[in-house]
Amino acid sequence: MSQSAGEKQSGAEKTPSPAAPLIRLTGIAKSFGAVRALRGVDLDIRAGECLGLAGHNGAGKSTLMQVLAGNVLPDEGGLAIGGEDLTARYGVARARAGGVACVFQELSLCPNLSVVENTRIRQPALKGFGWRARAGALITAKLDEIFPGHGIRPTELVSDLALGQRQMVEIASTFAATGEAPRLVILDEPTSSLDASVAAQLLAFVRRFVGAGGSIILISHILGEILSTCDRIAVMSDGRVVDLRPAARFDRHSLVEAMGHVAAHETGEDGEAAAAERSAAPVVASAATPKGGAIRLEARRGEIVGLAGLAGHGQTGLLVLLHNAAYRRSRYARLDGRVAFVAGDRQTDGVFPLWSIGENVTIRSLGALQRFGLIDPARSRRLEEDWQRRIAIRTPDMDNNILTLSGGNQQKALFARALASDADIILMDDPMRGVDIGTKQEVYALVRAEAAKGRTFVWYTTEFDELKSCDHIYVFRAGRIVADLPRHELSERRILQSSFEDEAA
Numbered sequence: 001m002s003q004s005a006g007e008k009q010s011g012a013e014k015t016p017s018p019a020a021p022l023i024r025l026t027g028i029a030k031s032f033g034a035v036r037a038l039r040g041v042d043l044d045i046r047a048g049e050c051l052g053l054a055g056h057n058g059a060g061k062s063t064l065m066q067v068l069a070g071n072v073l074p075d076e077g078g079l080a081i082g083g084e085d086l087t088a089r090y091g092v093a094r095a096r097a098g099g100v101a102c103v104f105q106e107l108s109l110c111p112n113l114s115v116v117e118n119t120r121i122r123q124p125a126l127k128g129f130g131w132r133a134r135a136g137a138l139i140t141a142k143l144d145e146i147f148p149g150h151g152i153r154p155t156e157l158v159s160d161l162a163l164g165q166r167q168m169v170e171i172a173s174t175f176a177a178t179g180e181a182p183r184l185v186i187l188d189e190p191t192s193s194l195d196a197s198v199a200a201q202l203l204a205f206v207r208r209f210v211g212a213g214g215s216i217i218l219i220s221h222i223l224g225e226i227l228s229t230c231d232r233i234a235v236m237s238d239g240r241v242v243d244l245r246p247a248a249r250f251d252r253h254s255l256v257e258a259m260g261h262v263a264a265h266e267t268g269e270d271g272e273a274a275a276a277e278r279s280a281a282p283v284v285a286s287a288a289t290p291k292g293g294a295i296r297l298e299a300r301r302g303e304i305v306g307l308a309g310l311a312g313h314g315q316t317g318l319l320v321l322l323h324n325a326a327y328r329r330s331r332y333a334r335l336d337g338r339v340a341f342v343a344g345d346r347q348t349d350g351v352f353p354l355w356s357i358g359e360n361v362t363i364r365s366l367g368a369l370q371r372f373g374l375i376d377p378a379r380s381r382r383l384e385e386d387w388q389r390r391i392a393i394r395t396p397d398m399d400n401n402i403l404t405l406s407g408g409n410q411q412k413a414l415f416a417r418a419l420a421s422d423a424d425i426i427l428m429d430d431p432m433r434g435v436d437i438g439t440k441q442e443v444y445a446l447v448r449a450e451a452a453k454g455r456t457f458v459w460y461t462t463e464f465d466e467l468k469s470c471d472h473i474y475v476f477r478a479g480r481i482v483a484d485l486p487r488h489e490l491s492e493r494r495i496l497q498s499s500f501e502d503e504a505a
């Protein structure tokens with residue numbers, strides 16, 4: 001068996017762990033047609049550790065985890081659990097028997113079933129008389145343990161839950177077990193739609209889980225959480241593990257560098273482009289909601305307006321209301337200009353899953369692509385290629401189906417759709433979910449440049465750093481705006497304070 005990546009690449013590990021690794025992957029390779037997603041990955045996962053996995057969009061992280069979960073058969077390589085070579089017989093059943101459980105980026109809950117019914121699907125042992133009560137008790141106990149104060153009722157339909165709540169249910173039902181608890185849980189961007197306080201609850205639980213001897217693989221593009229939570233961090237690039245060290249031997253700078261990004265980009269939140277002349281009258285204005293709540297929001301031409309606060313407190317609802325108002329001239333809000341929407345829940349509201357990447361990008365620009373009443377393929381191709389380059393969508397061919405892209409690259413395609421369009425006002429619903437740090441910096445710069453040209457952005461985000469690009473920030477609580485902070489007053493403390501206490505809007 002070849003040497004593990006940990007042994008090869010970490011100078012820090014002079015005293016190797018006495019125990020055999022829980023799982024050992026050696027030389028794992030996988031191609032999808034022309035795309036070489038994995039090019040020979042060696043990786044050990046130890047009992048009682050949280051191993052971080054970082055890397056650019058399309059680096060191969062999710063594919064490697066799909067191999068570990070038994071969902072994807074590698075073309076080459078070996079896999080051993082507890083020292084037993086399972087390469088020839090590995091699959092979903094073996095992974096489960098070995099105690100491997102996963103929370104993937106694209107949530108797997110059935111939206112038309114309740115939380116309890118989804119729990120039953122995950123736990124076939126919950127059968128017979130009274131299974132509903134037992135499933136309800138199981139999932140509620142796990143939600144209480146991981147996310148105290150979650151407010152999710154087990155009888156609720158999953159489709160009625162906000163994206164963040166769905167993510168919480170998915171995570172809790174993965175850890176909930178009727179029999180043996182999982183030994184290794186893979187968390188693929190588990191905090192991408194959780195607000196900071198709920199994300200902190202999850203990360204604290206992760207530390208408790210590994211403290212009790214379990215193992216976690218944590219994939220995240222939020223560097224702070226990976227640095228603070230993991231024991232070791234492996235960095236992937238173009239299908240390989242290119243660096244692996246104890247987390248204490250990384251800092252933000254070296255992690256960004258190891259990922260192949262230019263570290264200087266990572267910090268620059270300001271770099272303000274010359275501001276567009278702001279209109280005196282707002283181009284976006286809302287004063288009420290259909291439920292009667294007062295939401296006084298204004299955005300002027302060339303402004304980037306942030307929406308903050310705990311997730312699920314009305315931010316997405318307001319964006320949807322604004323979007324509807326743009327088309328139906330609702331009396332609750334007024335928008336002067338053409339509107340585009342970037343969905344955060346790409347699975348439900350974003351991608352057209354049967355279409356190519358190119359079609360997904362150009363769909364909002366069909367009017368501009370017409371020639372003599374028909375779509376001009378050459379113009380369409382130019383637009384696709386231009387945006388593939390500008391926003392670095394990693395694919396060999398824009399004609400490939402959108403679902404062949406990695407999660408972060410799908411999100412980039414949605415961004416490209418809105419930015420490529422003729423919209424004057426762009427509504428963004430936590431749109432950076434799963435986008436890597438290098439691309440994020442480029443997108444922030446792009447948003448600022450577009451605002452400087454006169455476009456208006458209304459931007460809901462669960463990431464504090466993104467609010468630094470905004471001119472002013474509305475903080476939401478319980479469906480109302482409770483504070484309006486100019487950028488110079490922005491601080492994490494201020495946002496949290498406003499999220500929990502009333503301030504005059």
Ligand SMILES: Nc1ncnc2c1ncn2[C@@H]1O[C@H](COP(=O)(O)OP(=O)(O)OP(=O)(O)O)[C@@H](O)[C@H]1O
Pocket residue numbers: 032033035036037055056057058059060061062063064394395403404405406407408409434436
């Ligand atoms: N089913 C598939 N068909 C074709 N290509 C695929 C498929 N699944 C993954 N790929 C490709 O394999 C490469 C690795 O993708 P993967 O999803 O593993 O990346 P990732 O590191 O998880 O990215 P992200 O951070 O965006 O989630 C990408 O180029 C992706 O387009």
